[in-house]
Amino acid sequence: MDKGGWNALAAWRDRRMGERGDLWHRAIIDPTLLSVLGQVRGLRILDLGCGNGYLTRRWARLGAAESVGVDASTASLRFARRRERNHPSGARFLHGNAARLPEFEDGRFDRVVAHMSLMDIEDGAGAIREAGRVLAPQGRFVFSISHPCFDIDVRSVWVVERHLNESTVSRKVTGYRKERTVRIPWDISGKRTAYTLAYHRPLSVYLRYLRESGFAVIRMEEPSPRREAIRKSPQGPFMVEIPLHLIVEAVHRPLPVRSAPSRVSSPASRTTGRTPGAVARRSGSRGRKRGSDSRRRGSTPGS
Ligand SMILES: C[S@@+](CC[C@H](N)C(=O)[O-])C[C@H]1O[C@@H](n2cnc3c(N)ncnc32)[C@H](O)[C@@H]1O
Structure with a gap:
């Protein structure tokens, strides 16, 4: 079933991720993802594309009522x-x-997380639909992806132009609209x-899949690198300006927005009707040589 080729990377990834994540997870993506997810105590959590499961295990240790990881790679699951x-x-x-996910009945989970996996899942629409199905009403789907606007596989590069002591960093992106x-x-x-x-999808496609599966997006974050990443990753200082990751929180079957009950108080409130209330470097994320910087997967030495 591992059509994506992740079995071949499983041992290498497990060494890098360990129990805390590699440099890019630890010092760029995870702090924001974990803060968006918030308290997990007592919650039933599904981790889609869990890899070596370091986060699935973390949530279990933090008192989640249930923490289940699903992955298509048998080798990753062995680790x-x-x-x-x-x-x-x-x-x-x-x-x-x-x-x-036929093994899970409708409404089984309070949170579904897909951490750096949705852009690696071929049937993205299906995964989002299943996330919606297995979530209880008002459940939250939190996912992180390579930023679809700035980190498009080999079609995005850093451009660093230097003039005397000044340097300008930009990101050159081509072929954004093409899935x-x-x-x-x-x-x-x-x-x-x-x-x-991996499967590139423009932002609007993710938004459409979410809407069609009954989700409303309530939060988006573009994580900034922490000091450790700025120091250790050649891309760290660039990512201070341009994010390579996007984190989305969506609520399933949100309650309809109800207008506040009209107050039969003072005539004033009735009348107002107010309610309370030049050096281009190919880089980025994907497919790095060891020793050079990496995308989200970070092959930075020392990570
Ligand atoms: C970049 S890894 C991320 C793993 C983990 N979430 C992490 O952050 O370390 C992407 C994972 O998605 C998994 N994956 C890809 N397609 C999948 C699918 N259709 N169903 C479940 N998992 C899938 C891969 O096997 C791989 O483990």
């Missing part, structure tokens, strides 16, 4: 389960396709290159 065996947290891991499948090269051993599949 997740091995970690769980060695240091039990109470998390569970299932092999499956995020776009088809497409891309093969991402990963130099995982210094000698060997593995490939995964």
